[in-house]
Amino acid sequence: MTRRFLTAEDVRRLGGPVIEVDEGTVVTPQALEAAAAMGAQIQTGGAGAPRPYTPPAPDRGPDAGRAMETLAHLPEPRGELAGGGMIVTTIGKNRPGVLAEITGFVAGHGCNIHKVSQEIVDGYFHLILTVDVPSSVHFADLKAGLEAMGGQDDFVVLAMHERVFRFMHRI
């Protein structure tokens, strides 16, 4: 019988020593307890290749394929992105070497700088970098590393995914 769920009541009704469930069946925590209490084995894979039950991956339903779609009307490039873009904004007190420090960190991660914009007003600078992040670089780690730079009375860094800017500013 195909089952979406195996409950404690099902376990008590079916009894042991072996309770066979389908690949996609979700066994409730209470059913696992009930089976353990009566020494029954819950297994899946059919008579041919039985194996102990492990929770299946969630079945998100027949529409789940839609999750992977890139819609044509959204401002996304066609095809898979090779990596990601990052926009790095930095504001702080100007001092020798600050630009080298930030760009050096980016270069150290194997990323290419696509565009630099910097202005200095009254001893303070703001710097905007557009960075190509290759797929081999872990985006979140790079972002966290950049944002940990500088500090109070020096400079602050904010790194954001380029897609946020594209979605917001391009029709």
Added chain:
Amino acid sequence: MPPFTDHEVLELVRMVELETLDIRTTTLGINLMDCADPDLESTCEKVYAKVVHHASNLVATANEVAEEYGVPIVNKRIAVTPVSWIAGASGAKDLVPLAKAMDAAAKEVGVDFIAGYSSYVHKGFTRADQALFDSIPEALDVTDHVCSSVSLASTKAGINMDAVNRFTEVVMDTANRTADRGGLGACKLVCFSNVVEDNPFVAGAHIGVGEPETVLSVGVSGPGVVRGALARLSPDDDLRAVAEVIKATAFKITRMGELVGRETAKRLGTPFGIVDVSLAPTPAIGDSVADILELIGVDSTGAPGTTAALALLTDAVKKGGLMASSSVGGLSGAFIPVSEDQGMIEAVERGSLSLAKLEAMTTVCSVGLDMVAVPGDISRDTLMGIIADEMAVGMVNTKTTAVRIIPVPGLGPGQKVEWGGLLGTGIVQDPGQFGCEGLWRRAGRIPAPLQGYRN
């Protein structure tokens, strides 16, 4: 990669850093229809197991996307099928165990709220609906994360006044059961006219019959961003300029919501549902819809002109959102939850925002009477009348309206109650001295209006 100008980059940085732009909620909808069972205990087991099964990585995934994209996601929530639909098979009269199962699942996966302790009774009750209504006060008292909503009216069906009467009693019982917390239970309870079946915002979130197995929707906010943009306009700019600024801002907010929503959905492997583009205020300074109305040009929210300003705001938000995304849904517009909006709290204190004016404002906002505190000793027919009036506004105007009203035990007009967190500060409003006992006694149903017959 397309280049961005410094102005474009700094605009977004300002929105996030200074104007509290955020994704207010990512809500995972989970269909529970397959959890129905002749035994309520088994139903509860299935509900818990299914919610945990599908939502176990929701919080981690949303946090990962927020971190990577640099856009805060404030809340992670779950919306489920109205549970009265799955409880019917058991014939149980006490459905509190279902609420406890939902609450336990919410705690296990670490979400802020789970909503869908709900039923639709706009034309009548099933035995399960009746059991749900009877159990709401206890369910909202003994759980921490469960929200409840009911549909009482629609343009197609009219208003089920029997249900309005019963709901009124449920609100009063819920507030009284949670009297030690300022009637907090009623903050998690809402009724609707023209209920929205893909609403990601609590307390009214749930997923309707036409929704898929699972679906990820987002609610974006941003009163602070709209306020910031309007503050940069000259006070003498034409109202068309005001509308354009709001539209352009809503476009940008919506696009960010769609990006974050689609990315979260993709990582979870679930279809993306809708972006609800709603200006949802918080008690934080500057994150206020009232402030926007005052920037548009009223002296204090609730003053004459407020309804006109709010009409402009709601419409411009919808237009900007619709241009940005083909997946706009939910409630989308401007929320006016009184206790959650610092500007509205001040307007009530100042005496400019009355209950009557709030009702007028709900004819043009995107929801209804929201987070309104009234005296704990309000008569049941007066409270019923307030709810029925709001249901009628929705029914006749073919729009969604809701009522989330809290009779605060022991407090009278002008007194203050702190609910804490996003729920904010309630100031008890005066409902006046007259009621509608005759309407209560008659009960029955208000027939659907002419505009409901459009087939």
